[in-house]
Amino acid sequence: MSESESPVQVPDDQPNPVLVGPGLKALKNEAYTQATNATPSLEKISGETPSYFNSLPGTKAVTTDSPDIKSQPLQTAGRASSGIDLLRRLSLASDCPMSPDIDPRVQHPGLRLSGRLISAAFCIPYKLNFRSGSDWKLKSRSGTSALFDSFAYLASDETSWSHTLVGWTGEVEPDVDVKSPLQQIHPNSAVNTPPAPSSLVASQPLNKAAAPVPVDGTKKPPAHPLVEGISVTQLDRERLDEQLSSGRHGRVLPVWLSDASEEPEETILLKDQGRWRRYAERELYPLLHYKQHGPTDGRSERRWWADYVRLNQLFADRIVQEYQEGDVVWVHDYHLFLLPSLLRQRIPNIYVGFFLHSPFPSSEFIRCLAKRKEILEGVLGANMIGFQTFSYSRHFTSCCTRVLGFESNSAGVDAYGAHVAVDVFPIGIDARSIQKAAFGAPDIEKTVLGIRKLYAGKKIIVGRDRLDSVRGVAQKLQAFEIFLERYPEWRDKVVLIQVTSPTSVEEEKEDPDNKIAGQISNLVSTINGRFGSLSFSPVQYYPQYLSPREYFALLRVADVGLITTVRDGMNTTSLEYIVCQQTNHSPLILSEFSGTAGTLPNAIHINPWDMVGVAGAINQALNMPAEQRKEQHLKLYKHVVTNTVSMWSRQYLNRLLTNLSSFDQSAATPALDRAKLMKQYRKARRRLFMFDYDGTLTPIVKDPQAAIPSDRVLRTLKSLSADPRNAVWIISGRDQAFLDEWMGHIPELGLSAEHGCFIRKPGSDDWENLAESSNMGWQKEVVDVFQHYTERTQGSFIERKRVALTWHYRRADPEYGAFQARECRKTLEDTVAKRWDVEVMAGKANLEVRPTFVNKGFIATRLVNEYGTAPGKAPEFILCLGDDFTDEDMFRALKKFDLPRDHVYSVTVGASSKQTDASWHLLEPADVIGSIQMLFSANQDH
Numbered sequence: 001m002s003e004s005e006s007p008v009q010v011p012d013d014q015p016n017p018v019l020v021g022p023g024l025k026a027l028k029n030e031a032y033t034q035a036t037n038a039t040p041s042l043e044k045i046s047g048e049t050p051s052y053f054n055s056l057p058g059t060k061a062v063t064t065d066s067p068d069i070k071s072q073p074l075q076t077a078g079r080a081s082s083g084i085d086l087l088r089r090l091s092l093a094s095d096c097p098m099s100p101d102i103d104p105r106v107q108h109p110g111l112r113l114s115g116r117l118i119s120a121a122f123c124i125p126y127k128l129n130f131r132s133g134s135d136w137k138l139k140s141r142s143g144t145s146a147l148f149d150s151f152a153y154l155a156s157d158e159t160s161w162s163h164t165l166v167g168w169t170g171e172v173e174p175d176v177d178v179k180s181p182l183q184q185i186h187p188n189s190a191v192n193t194p195p196a197p198s199s200l201v202a203s204q205p206l207n208k209a210a211a212p213v214p215v216d217g218t219k220k221p222p223a224h225p226l227v228e229g230i231s232v233t234q235l236d237r238e239r240l241d242e243q244l245s246s247g248r249h250g251r252v253l254p255v256w257l258s259d260a261s262e263e264p265e266e267t268i269l270l271k272d273q274g275r276w277r278r279y280a281e282r283e284l285y286p287l288l289h290y291k292q293h294g295p296t297d298g299r300s301e302r303r304w305w306a307d308y309v310r311l312n313q314l315f316a317d318r319i320v321q322e323y324q325e326g327d328v329v330w331v332h333d334y335h336l337f338l339l340p341s342l343l344r345q346r347i348p349n350i351y352v353g354f355f356l357h358s359p360f361p362s363s364e365f366i367r368c369l370a371k372r373k374e375i376l377e378g379v380l381g382a383n384m385i386g387f388q389t390f391s392y393s394r395h396f397t398s399c400c401t402r403v404l405g406f407e408s409n410s411a412g413v414d415a416y417g418a419h420v421a422v423d424v425f426p427i428g429i430d431a432r433s434i435q436k437a438a439f440g441a442p443d444i445e446k447t448v449l450g451i452r453k454l455y456a457g458k459k460i461i462v463g464r465d466r467l468d469s470v471r472g473v474a475q476k477l478q479a480f481e482i483f484l485e486r487y488p489e490w491r492d493k494v495v496l497i498q499v500t501s502p503t504s505v506e507e508e509k510e511d512p513d514n515k516i517a518g519q520i521s522n523l524v525s526t527i528n529g530r531f532g533s534l535s536f537s538p539v540q541y542y543p544q545y546l547s548p549r550e551y552f553a554l555l556r557v558a559d560v561g562l563i564t565t566v567r568d569g570m571n572t573t574s575l576e577y578i579v580c581q582q583t584n585h586s587p588l589i590l591s592e593f594s595g596t597a598g599t600l601p602n603a604i605h606i607n608p609w610d611m612v613g614v615a616g617a618i619n620q621a622l623n624m625p626a627e628q629r630k631e632q633h634l635k636l637y638k639h640v641v642t643n644t645v646s647m648w649s650r651q652y653l654n655r656l657l658t659n660l661s662s663f664d665q666s667a668a669t670p671a672l673d674r675a676k677l678m679k680q681y682r683k684a685r686r687r688l689f690m691f692d693y694d695g696t697l698t699p700i701v702k703d704p705q706a707a708i709p710s711d712r713v714l715r716t717l718k719s720l721s722a723d724p725r726n727a728v729w730i731i732s733g734r735d736q737a738f739l740d741e742w743m744g745h746i747p748e749l750g751l752s753a754e755h756g757c758f759i760r761k762p763g764s765d766d767w768e769n770l771a772e773s774s775n776m777g778w779q780k781e782v783v784d785v786f787q788h789y790t791e792r793t794q795g796s797f798i799e800r801k802r803v804a805l806t807w808h809y810r811r812a813d814p815e816y817g818a819f820q821a822r823e824c825r826k827t828l829e830d831t832v833a834k835r836w837d838v839e840v841m842a843g844k845a846n847l848e849v850r851p852t853f854v855n856k857g858f859i860a861t862r863l864v865n866e867y868g869t870a871p872g873k874a875p876e877f878i879l880c881l882g883d884d885f886t887d888e889d890m891f892r893a894l895k896k897f898d899l900p901r902d903h904v905y906s907v908t909v910g911a912s913s914k915q916t917d918a919s920w921h922l923l924e925p926a927d928v929i930g931s932i933q934m935l936f937s938a939n940q941d942h
């Protein structure tokens with residue numbers, strides 16, 4: 001999860017003694033202990049309103065809804081953050097304003113849940129150090145703190161879930177006595193010895209010794225030692241499983257990514273471990289953030305893609321080993337886009353949710369991805385897909401329509417007939433822990449005072465970002481320069497403290513020119529050269545990791561928080577800043593391109609590309625009256641403490657389960673049992689085959705006339721119908737001319753055209769018109785309406801058949817076409833369908849109108865009666881296949897016959913979760929032909 005990364009960095013090479021060795025029960029609740037340390041544990045709170053508002057001495061209970069909010073200011077302004085007051089607030093600030101967690105099995109009895117939740121995230125929450133034969137050394141993995149906090153919540157006693165986390169081991173490093181790169185650069189590294197607060201007082205990096213990027217930003221830091229060829233035995237892996245078997249995040253199951261084929265199974269050779277990230281971080285990450293790279297010969301991309309597929313498959317294997325009926329699987333982020341479908345292929349009625357932590361861009365970007373179809377279809381294996389903001393979810397549904405041709409609306413996507421719900425869940429933070437860390441950690445008050453003293457008399461603007469190109473650090477510096485230019489009264493009175501940690505994005509990590517760092521360094525020099533003096537530099541730039549204490553102290557002393565990201569899924573720094581500002585109430589300036597902006601309407605929103613606008617916003621923030629600051633902060637704060645990460649987790653899971661209940665996943669249609677089919681086929685003396693055409697024998701294509709049967713289809717039909725025991729019929733919405741042209745040369749085939757209006761019996765050239773007696777006066781009215789919409793929908797056209805009429809929009813803009821089809825259908829239903837006995841049917845990117853009294857079900861009934869072994873006796877084998885709404889008439893008709901179950905095979909072509917009257921499913925037309933060929937060749941062998 002790149003976007004929800006907390007900037008709090010637990011130094012990489014600082015082993016956490018609690019995490020080493022067995023007895024890992026101590027792991028639980030460990031992650032923040034470094035920061036929170038002695039703070040007493042808090043009682044569980046589940047109040048309705050965060051009690052922050054009524055917890056302060058001398059303060060009447062006030063909520064943001066209170067009309068007299070202004071007349072009841074919080075009694076804190078100007079007061080030092082005394083430990084007692086703050087901890088009191090802290091203990092009262094509710095993390096869980098929702099009702100307490102109810103066992104999902106009780107809430108959703110229809111789902112037959114096991115009560116087990118399996119989360120799948122790219123990496124486990126620990127970095128692993130390996131020495132063969134000894135215990136693994138585990139260090140907290142930095143970043144993605146919100147997600148890891150969510151796992152901790154799900155594994156805690158606050159929920160009734162039994163939680164298991166499945167994640168990649170990450171790059172395993174050897175536990176050798178070699179100094180880390182940080183220590184190599186700075187032998188007296190403060191990584192192991194946190195810097196004294198006085199280090200903040202010098203005009204140098206806050207934690208200079210730990211700086212992994214040289215301060216001048218021009219030289220590249222030394223490369224991380226390549227970890228090549230670590231052999232991990234079965235015993236070593238089992239030891240790790242044991243070490244991770246319980247802890248703060250529940251049971252953690254590591255996924256081992258390797259080319260297993262190269263090695264005997266008991267030993268895994270780990271080499272070029274970074275390859276597992278490449279496709280996701282070089283191809284997907286940039287595109288998801290609206291960045292497109294230049295053209296390449298595609299070779300590397302193909303290799304990366306193969307690794308990406310394998311990565312997802314290995315996750316699927318691990319989960320399938322672990323899975324028990326009724327488990328819920330929650331998959332996280334873009335490294336695992338393919339996992340939902342891979343799981344569904346293996347366990348058709350599995351409950352799977354997916355959450356994307358990064359942004360999802362406009363379909364114009366996604367359509368540039370070579371593997372766009374695979375990625376979208378992969379994630380559509382989920383039952384519900386969650387996004388950080390509405391615009392990301394809107395982009396996604398639109399993409400499914402534009403790229404895959406699936407129908408969609410804001411509630412979800414209809415993927416091969418399966419409803420995939422789409423919803424919005426902006427993630428939060430663990431506000432309680434942040435409060436503890438920011439106000440209760442030892443020595444934090446000293447650090448706060450140290451920074452204040454250093455910049456006494458100056459307003460402090462704070463920026464803290466990762467050095468990715470999407471974080472907008474360059475834009476921030478440029479805007480700050482304009483601010484000093486346009487508002488000279490602030491010169492020498494304002495300092496911008498900008499801290500950046502190295503990027504974690506694969507592509508940018510390997511940027512040979514270190515372009516961003518160089519650009520930032522130049523900007524800092526320019527601004528300090530223009531507006532600084534010998535004694536003061538207005539930009540204090542610190543390219544380094546911060547300890548949690550320094551980080552929170554910095555957020556506390558800020559007079560303005562400045563976030564100018566040009567694209568992010570969500571921004572934890574902004575949320576943590578709000579928590580840290582509970583006594584100062586300093587304003588937050590937040591980019592409108594951050595996923596968090598939508599949830600923080602009381603921040604000052606800026607467009608980071610409008611430098612003058614940002615400069616103006618800085619001035620506005622610095623001049624904001626105390627009352628206004630307080631009022632705005634109160635609203636922001638209320639949001640952050642009520643919308644916590646635990647609340648997010650609960651809301652997501654509740655919504656997933658509600659969706660699962662409403663779409664009755666337990667009724668998933670099983671895949672066609674070919675063995676059963678073949679058994680009955682062999683036994684039967686009379687067999688009836690009824691095939692729909694479009695979408696069943698041939699895939700849906702842009703131009704309906706181009707959907708001609710392949711040689712394979714024709715050969716299969718010919719062979720099948722050559723057997724005198726078989727009656728083979730094509731029952732289609734197509735007209736006679738099309739069916740005659742492409743299948744008329746197989747005399748043994750029976751044909752039905754225009755949804756049952758016409759039939760041509762086997763061995764005959766003549767068509768019988770079943771709609772002959774019907775008045776066709778409705779046709780002109782329908783054509784007029786179709787004409788109206790054709791003129792207004794570029795790319796749409798009318799197909800005139802003898803009876804039925806079809807309006808096609810598959811060559812029109814998919815979303816506009818679908819919109820126009822809905823309008824057109826409404827018009828027809830309100831007019832023509834009220835006057836005539838006709839049905840208006842929504843097909844695949846088309847609308848059809850035909851008389852009501854004939855339909856495919858009627859033909860199916862007639863054929864079953866006609867082809868029995870004796871009058872009144874149905875065939876002993878019936879196979880009926882179709883893919884759309886009109887074919888459901890056949891499935892329903894078959895249900896009405898009281899025939900032995902193993903004699904009738906109604907099969908829908910599409911997803912197992914499609915709502916259908918068919919008893920079986922096959923995924924696509926190729927599977928239909930495969931199944932028929934199997935019968936036919938089996939029959940020959942017989």
Ligand SMILES: O=P(O)(O)OC[C@H]1O[C@@H](O)[C@H](O)[C@@H](O)[C@@H]1O
Pocket residue numbers: 692693694695704731732733734735799806843846848884886
């Ligand atoms: O019933 P089928 O074979 O799936 O065909 C449905 C529709 O498919 C479209 O492609 C044809 O142009 C229509 O004429 C037809 O009605």
